[in-house]
Amino acid sequence: MSYPRIIAAISTELQRRYAGGDENSVRETGVVSEIIERQNSMPDYLRFPMRALTRIFDYWGLVVAGKRFQNLDPAAQARLFDAWKKSRFNVCRNFVRFYESLYLLIVLQEDAR
Amino acid sequence: MRITEPESYRRAEIVVIGSGPGGAVTAATLASAGKEVLLIEEGADLAQTSCVPFSYEEMKQKYRSGGITAAFGKPSVAYAEGSCVGGGSEVNSGLYHRTPADVIEQWAKDNQVDFFTPESMERHYADCEAVMQPTTYPGLIPAASKILRDGAKARGMSSFDVPRLIDFSKELDEQGVQKSTRRSMSETFLPMFLQNGGSLLANARVQRLSRQRSGWEVHAVFRGSRQLLIRADKIFVCAGAIHTPALLQRSGIRKNIGKTLSMQPMVKVTAEFDEEVNFPGMGIAGEQVKEFSPEYSLGCGISSPAHLAINLSAEEGGPQLAVDRHRHLVSYYVMSRGTMHGSVTAVPGFADPLVRYNVSQQEFCNLGDGIKGLTRVLLAAGAQRVFTGLADDPVIESLAQTDRLPRILAPDASNIMTVHLMASCPMGENQRRAAVNSWGRVHGHGGLYVSDVSTLCSSPGVNPQGTIMALARRNSDHFLKV
Numbered sequence: 001m002s003y004p005r006i007i008a009a010i011s012t013e014l015q016r017r018y019a020g021g022d023e024n025s026v027r028e029t030g031v032v033s034e035i036i037e038r039q040n041s042m043p044d045y046l047r048f049p050m051r052a053l054t055r056i057f058d059y060w061g062l063v064v065a066g067k068r069f070q071n072l073d074p075a076a077q078a079r080l081f082d083a084w085k086k087s088r089f090n091v092c093r094n095f096v097r098f099y100e101s102l103y104l105l106i107v108l109q110e111d112a113r
Numbered sequence: 114m115r116i117t118e119p120e121s122y123r124r125a126e127i128v129v130i131g132s133g134p135g136g137a138v139t140a141a142t143l144a145s146a147g148k149e150v151l152l153i154e155e156g157a158d159l160a161q162t163s164c165v166p167f168s169y170e171e172m173k174q175k176y177r178s179g180g181i182t183a184a185f186g187k188p189s190v191a192y193a194e195g196s197c198v199g200g201g202s203e204v205n206s207g208l209y210h211r212t213p214a215d216v217i218e219q220w221a222k223d224n225q226v227d228f229f230t231p232e233s234m235e236r237h238y239a240d241c242e243a244v245m246q247p248t249t250y251p252g253l254i255p256a257a258s259k260i261l262r263d264g265a266k267a268r269g270m271s272s273f274d275v276p277r278l279i280d281f282s283k284e285l286d287e288q289g290v291q292k293s294t295r296r297s298m299s300e301t302f303l304p305m306f307l308q309n310g311g312s313l314l315a316n317a318r319v320q321r322l323s324r325q326r327s328g329w330e331v332h333a334v335f336r337g338s339r340q341l342l343i344r345a346d347k348i349f350v351c352a353g354a355i356h357t358p359a360l361l362q363r364s365g366i367r368k369n370i371g372k373t374l375s376m377q378p379m380v381k382v383t384a385e386f387d388e389e390v391n392f393p394g395m396g397i398a399g400e401q402v403k404e405f406s407p408e409y410s411l412g413c414g415i416s417s418p419a420h421l422a423i424n425l426s427a428e429e430g431g432p433q434l435a436v437d438r439h440r441h442l443v444s445y446y447v448m449s450r451g452t453m454h455g456s457v458t459a460v461p462g463f464a465d466p467l468v469r470y471n472v473s474q475q476e477f478c479n480l481g482d483g484i485k486g487l488t489r490v491l492l493a494a495g496a497q498r499v500f501t502g503l504a505d506d507p508v509i510e511s512l513a514q515t516d517r518l519p520r521i522l523a524p525d526a527s528n529i530m531t532v533h534l535m536a537s538c539p540m541g542e543n544q545r546r547a548a549v550n551s552w553g554r555v556h557g558h559g560g561l562y563v564s565d566v567s568t569l570c571s572s573p574g575v576n577p578q579g580t581i582m583a584l585a586r587r588n589s590d591h592f593l594k595v
């Protein structure tokens with residue numbers, strides 16, 4: 001159960017950044033299930049590292065702010081997200097870019113029409 | 114399309130694996146010569162109208178792994194492959210080029226490809242063009258094309274409307290440009306194949322091939338669970354630059370297979386204009402600047418709000434700008450000729466192969482040069498701001514500011530992606546580097562052929578679909594003669 005909660009927390013943070021709204025609106029749009037579905041269709045060699053990295057990201061909150069990412073308040077979540085987005089490590093930047101891109105594709109898909 | 118029902122066991126004279134440009138042309142050519150051909154496709158059979166072109170829904174339906182794939186390297190390179198009946202032709206922009214004569218001559222020399230000259234390829238290109246009918250815009254060109262054309266002209270460069278594999282309708286879009294639909298394999302060679310008695314089996318993934326005393330066995334799985342066994346006299350593998358070598362490796366065939374993967378790396382640049390320049394359904398406009406070809410090309414990208422938002426996501430407020438101002442934003446790309454060799458490795462226990470590619474210094478130079486040149490072209494065309502996608506210096510507003518753009522792209526400075534992968538099973542008689550002979554037969558394996566993008570000897574520096582089809586035609590003609 002905890003993995004969907006991490007994805008919900010990441011999606012909520014993205015929702016606040018790019019669309020406004022809260023956890024309830026993320027649930028309503030089905031973003032969480034869509035992201036998990038997309039992850040499940042990724043090649044094995046990307047899917048397993050991405051799931052592992054997502055869990056590391058969640059626990060990184062415990063290291064730097066005393067709580068897992070999913071349990072942090074919105075301001076602390078934003079700081080942790082930004083820290084990874086601007087990290088000097090490629091893997092952290094790619095992690096954020098992956099979720100940002102997927103989120104934007106999902107929420108803006110209707111505009112393509 | 115008329116789809117064959119799966120049978121647990123069946124025989125076929127020839128099995129073609131993969132229904133993209135290589136497989137469709139091969140299957141249609143062999144079927145029209147009276148051969149009994151079974152064409153197997155891993156993806157689904159979907160109508161062109163099943164989704165909006167260049168949309169997220171299209172990625173989910175028609176791309177392998179939903180379009181989320183990447184090659185490991187420094188940096189990693191995101192790539193996309195079609196996975197449906199018709200393969201890449203169902204999802205690409207349909208830009209049509211012949212491979213330049215000097216590149217063909219270089220391939221023939223380096224890989225010792227027999228009877229391979231620009232003149233000998235002429236009739237194969239012509240045969241395919243008769244079916245595909247590459248064409249340019251008959252009336253107005255899209256705004257994105259006009260911007261690139263005007264900017265290039267102002268900078269003293271030439272650009273042109275690249276012929277495309279599309280059908281134009283009489284209906285006009287908002288900007289007065291004729292609407293179009295893709296002229297893909299499912300609209301051309303695949304119906305010809307079926308009319309000539311061919312059988313098409315979709316949703317069947319070939320796991321491995323095994324050599325028998327006479328002929329081959331194809332071990333496949335239908336819809337992820339039902340095992341199929343197909344016996345064939347001859348097999349053509351046309352599964353693309355990643356999955357052709359992966360299948361051959363899973364079948365125990367490894368000599369020069371998957372060790373020379375090439376690609377054409379791209380970066381995206383977005384321009385903002387005062388006036389409206391982006392219209393619903395614009396798709397990918399066909400204008401390209403080939404001034405620096407074959408080293409790199411400049412062209413038009415996908416400018417849907419979602420793609421623009423992703424392009425601008427590194428910028429503070431970028432995605433919101435993409436939503437609010439998408440009518441004023443257009444996406445372009447710089448595409449480098451691939452110069453480095455990557456690899457494809459089938460890993461036991463994993464369904465997908467491991468793909469590696471290290472972008473070379475030459476490619477970083479090409480991309481850096483290209484970003485600078487494209488930014489200047491867009492500013493000359495009237496752009497108010499150009500979003501370069503560079504981590505350190507993302508926004509350029511004047512020609513003077515372009516001087517500070519780096520000549521060589523730093524590995525971590527931008528996001529690199531590609532839609533053109535190739536050369537993982539190169540052709541030729543030079544057995545130190547070639548995986549298949551001059552006509553696509555796998556060295557050391559009678560009755561087994563490769564006829565797709567993986568047999569190119571290197572990156573051609575242009576969109577490869579025209580050459581894939583012409584080579585497939587050439588290989589099939591030779592097969593029928595001997």
